[in-house]
Amino acid sequence: MRISFNRRAGFIAACTALAFGLGAVGAIAQDVVQQRKDLMKSYGAAMKVIGDAVKAGGTLDAAAIADKAAIVRNNATKIVALFPAGSTSAGALPAIWEKPDEFKDWAMKLGTAAAALDQAARDNKLGDGKALVGAVGGTCVGCHKVFQKPAS
């Protein structure tokens, strides 16, 4: 009887732990989706400031551009860890989990392009900025093409 009770208690305890565990995993998955959305938005916000400056023409504020380019440079590869197995979401194509090396490669290309922009800005060698910013944009577009699900 005593043994059986302990078994039952153990079973309930295990179920409880499992339930909390699943809940925690679910919460983490939700959390990671929000985190990657926020990270993507931070790239976008930086690119908007840079894009607006280049579109306006004239003398570019190199310090401001370096500041924003550094945000993208420093955070570019952080995106990879925010797509753990099973963390599907509406905007992500399965290719992210099927071709992880290519996904990582794009993240590194983003970092490289952003670093080149950052360096040019700090060296005051931006020119009109179009080619350097275009190279960053090219990595965004290239990665979106393969891994981002279009709105439906």
Added chain:
Amino acid sequence: MALTIGGLAWFVATTAGAAPDPARGEYVFHMSGCASCHTAEGGAFLAGGRRLMTPFGAFLVPNITPDRATGIGGWSEADLVRAMTEGVSPTGGHYYPSFPYTSYTRMRRSDIADLKAYLDTVPAVRNAVGPHEMGFPFSVRLGNFFWKLLFFSPGEFVPDPAHDDEWNRGAYLVNGPGHCGECHTPRNILGGLDRDRALAGATLPEGDGGKVPSLRGLDWSVEDFVWAFETGLLPDGDALGSSMADVITENTSKLTAGDRRAIAVYLKSLPKPAAD
């Protein structure tokens, strides 16, 4: 601005009435977005083989390299003009409108002649592409003849004298070679383009049927359009993707600054369609 218009006038002047030129043809090739469909993912350049999955069936995109057996190496310039402007093959068959002759019909015949001169220079690749995989009744190719009677209005682009050269150049690029409306204009149940709602946004005719945004009445500056065509970056800092990614990298980013601006000026002028 004056320089842009001057450059444009020069470009137009030098392209009119000259012998077909492969270098100009390569530029027409970028205007026309041929590679997006005719080069399969991981396949040889322009050798075809891509499957366009549509509600009507699977279209297998043909090889347009100069290979005589499996490509278009045996075609004359007149054959290409007829294919692109009338949707008729050298043997007299009617093409499905998955081949956007509905837009290419607006192209200048000299542009198509240049394009032919360029296509003759690309490496010939032997790649036999099978027939389209269509269910009945769409498998009946003669149906395309009737489809054309209903939905195809052939004819070269006619500039609108109410607008300047830049606007007209943009209108030409968008509605002719650029064939933007093939995705951005909604289609009726038979796949005909709804011209009353030109460029007003649609469902992607191919693949998983994603949403294609409207290009009319956007709250974008001319510079925003130009920037997006050049870099793929949108006014809010987000980036284009999906099938528009290739349009940016293979087409709009390879145009002259003047042409990007002309497209921008034209699109910027389009009002929101009347509410429905």
